[in-house]
Amino acid sequence: MKKYSLFLCVALAGITILFSCSKTYEPVPVEQVTGEYIWDPLDSNGNYANQYLTGIYALLPNGYNRIGSDYLDAASDDAIPSRTSVTEVQKMLTGGITIFDNPDAGAWANAYTGIRRCTDFLNNFGIVPLKSAYEKRSRFGEARVMRAFFYWELVRRWGGVAIVGDSVKGLEDNVEIPRSSFARCVDYIVTECDRAIDSLRTDPVDDINLGRWSQAGAMALKAQVLLFAASPLYNGNEIGDTLNGYPTYDANRWQLAANAAKQVMDIGVYQLDPDFRSVFISQRNNEIIFAKLQGRGRSVENQNGPPNFSSAPALGYTSPTQELVDAYGMANGKPITDPASGYDANNPYANRDPRFYATILYNGAPWLNTTLETFVGGLSGPGASAGTQTKTGYYTCKFMADYSTQTQYGDSYHDWIYFRYADILLSYAEALNEFSGPGTEVYTAVEAVRSRAGLNPFTLDAGLSKEQMRDIIRNERRKEFAFEEHRFWDIRRWKIAEQVYADPLHGMSIIKNASGSFTYNIEPVIQPVFMAAKDYYYPVPYNEMISNSNMRQNPGW
Secondary structure, eight states: OGGGTTTTTSOOGGGOOOTTOTTTTTTSOGGGOOHHHHSOTTOTTOHHHHHHHHHHHTTSOOOTTTBTTBOGGGGTTSEEEOSSSOOHHHHHHTTOOOSSOOTTTHHHHHHHHHHHHHHHHHHHGGGSOOSOHHHHHHHHHHHHHHHHHHHHHHHHHHSSOOOOOSSOOOTTSOOOOOOOOHHHHHHHHHHHHHHHHTTSBOSSOOGGGTTSOBHHHHHHHHHHHHHHHHSTTTBTOOSSSTTSSBSSOOTHHHHHHHHHHHHHHTTOOOOOOSOTGGGGTOSSOTTEEEEEOOOEEOHHHHHHSOSOOTTSOOOOOEEEOHHHHHHTOBTTSOOTTSTTSOOOTTSTTSSBOHHHHTTEEOTTOEETTEEOOOSTTSTTSTTOSSSOOOSSSOEEOTTOOOOSSOSSOOOEEOOEEEEEHHHHHHHHHHHHHHHHOSOHHHHHHHHHHHHHHTOSSOOOOTTOOHHHHHHHHHHHHHHHTTTTTOHHHHHHHTTOHHHHTTSOEEEEEEEEOTTSOEEEEEEEEEOOOOOTTTTTSOOOOHHHHHHOTTOOOOTTO
16 A cells, blocks of 8 residues: 555545534544535535635644654754754754654655645535635635645655646556656646636635635745745755756746745735734734634743743743854844944843844743743753753743743734745845845845844945845844744755754853853854755655655655
């Protein structure tokens, strides 16, 4: 049966099981839920088919502590796992991925499950006689763009993959489909997005349809795909062959990416939320373009908050690195390396970029109505009596409300945001800068993000070169999107991972002196491992290699 592993991620229509449908299907045993029952020509409300589509939405990955209870960013240079055991993400950080053991390999099966279900929906939903033609057209668009999204989940990790097409394969069919080129996969995803856009709801969607794909969501997916396709790893690929990128460089790919981002901007609906922290804990704001709805809870706080608070138990799983802390710079917009920035190594957390305080918990931070202790022997520092302690002197408060004066955590919305307007602005700026240099539109987009962050002044120096603007944009992305599953992919698409991982990652060792002052020492905490010839792409899972004679492995694996 291994031969069919690519396509057995979900049962055929004859034994399809839906998410969140137990009450609806209660009169019918699961083994009798057939395609005829789902695609009911008498179901004018489309109840069963809509529940099937809802089940596909449930397959969209949730990035919170997604891999073995760690953020994917803990496999980048922004954080490391706090636990003393070798976690799944630590394997990814230290060269522990193999063709047999890849902690993120589940994305392969999950994506093909989603692709199959979307195709099943597209092939059969036409039978259902919905009263509203607009509603029916929207549902088709949702399934189409969601299928494109699942393909992108694959391509971002593995390069070109097998494009299944519009048929749902059965056990009797030939499923040994070869991988398509990277270029063909990108063209397919972009075309599917374009086909879906006119069918989807306009923005913003109403409250009833919150969380569904909209026109802007499809545009944002297209913009992200084209941004990656224009980036150094793929645009003039020197690793592998046509499965892993375009063989020759074409600057016009940057223009295509800029145009796609501009398409979202021109809708005129989305804007930056004035409060950076609130973006992640409010379900309805004008910055979120598309997110997976999660409801209210405190799981993010429980997994990542600092440990050893009896009133607010937490596990402290995530230790941000000194590299990320230093990236934030100062509130005046200058990097800490600038002599005019005002940075004080003896008081390192004063007057920093406001996004720092919404992302990093540091020694002396106000938290849970007290002062956080991450010094050696402190309540939440290395050497504390119990629990998992930070390895770097830091914890993260990204995606959390301001608990500086509270004594316990409350329930907050923790929707996983795939696309938000800040990403569109910085993607537009990056693509346009790479294509034509730092013109007025590039400055305007970057400065908008810096202004919302609260930098004063937020403006950039005039006359920056393309290379200088590139560095600023990359750093803005790092600060803006920490723990949102951007950094891990960005350092790969920029093809700088081999430099980023070359040196040890660091933390801050903090000693409390008898006088009550602190001594700060930056120390190495872990050495990443990255093999430039192969680690830019995941290995195709072993089971897929042995079950499909037409499957090709990625370079170096």
